Amino acid sequence: MTAPLPRAFFDRLPEEVAPDLLGCVLARSSSEGTVAVRLTEVEAYAGPLDPASHAYRGRTDRNAVMFGPPGHTYVYFTYGMHYCVNLVCLEEGTAAAVLIRAGEVIEGRELAMARRPRSSARDLARGPARLCEALAIDRAMYGADVCDPDSPLRVLPGAPPAEVRTGPRTGVTSAKDVPWRFWIDGDPNVSAYRLHMPRRRNPEARR
Numbered sequence: 001m002t003a004p005l006p007r008a009f010f011d012r013l014p015e016e017v018a019p020d021l022l023g024c025v026l027a028r029s030s031s032e033g034t035v036a037v038r039l040t041e042v043e044a045y046a047g048p049l050d051p052a053s054h055a056y057r058g059r060t061d062r063n064a065v066m067f068g069p070p071g072h073t074y075v076y077f078t079y080g081m082h083y084c085v086n087l088v089c090l091e092e093g094t095a096a097a098v099l100i101r102a103g104e105v106i107e108g109r110e111l112a113m114a115r116r117p118r119s120s121a122r123d124l125a126r127g128p129a130r131l132c133e134a135l136a137i138d139r140a141m142y143g144a145d146v147c148d149p150d151s152p153l154r155v156l157p158g159a160p161p162a163e164v165r166t167g168p169r170t171g172v173t174s175a176k177d178v179p180w181r182f183w184i185d186g187d188p189n190v191s192a193y194r195l196h197m198p199r200r201r202n203p204e205a206r207r
Contacts, residue, residue, distance in 0.1 A: 004148065007147045011091060
């Protein structure tokens with residue numbers, strides 16, 4: 001059995017951890033079986049120093065795990081329908097994290113497809129919400145220790161990619177030009193870049 005990455009791996013700045021996660025494997029075990037994803041795209045967030053971070057305005061019940069020790073998961077619910085998973089970085093008391101944006105399913109594809117029956121093989125984990133659905137990551141995985149060999153959610157070492165690219169983060173309104181989105185160059189499992197578009201208000205709705 002492959003040992004997970006050590007906690008010291010995550011005890012660094014998120015912009016250093018993020019590119020080093022590319023090519024690593026996120027494995028999720030359950031009573032149904034194991035689904036493993038080779039990571040192809042991630043984004044770094046610097047906590048209270050970063051206007052785009054969920055921890056920018058301080059500690060809350062929602063983001064409390066981000067202020068804990070590194071190597072744990074921050075899982076949040078978004079748009080009333082999707083989960084996203086982040087890996088906490090730096091020492092306890094800080095709130096840095098890396099959002100897992102996309103990957104390639106390399107183990108448990110049939111199980112992943114059963115969870116996402118209308119998805120193509122390429123799109124099984126192409127995007128943060130799809131990835132969580134394929135791996136059955138939900139609120140129950142909040143705070144999971146990915147460095148623990150007995151954890152249901154683990155990050156395992158993998159083969160470093162040949163070339164990594166970096167650019168602005170996607171779907172954020174603040175600090176949107178910070179080039180902390182990292183992805184494997186040319187990998188088909190990387191999600192499409194999307195600028196954040198503010199929702200338009202319907203003037204009729206106020207009448």
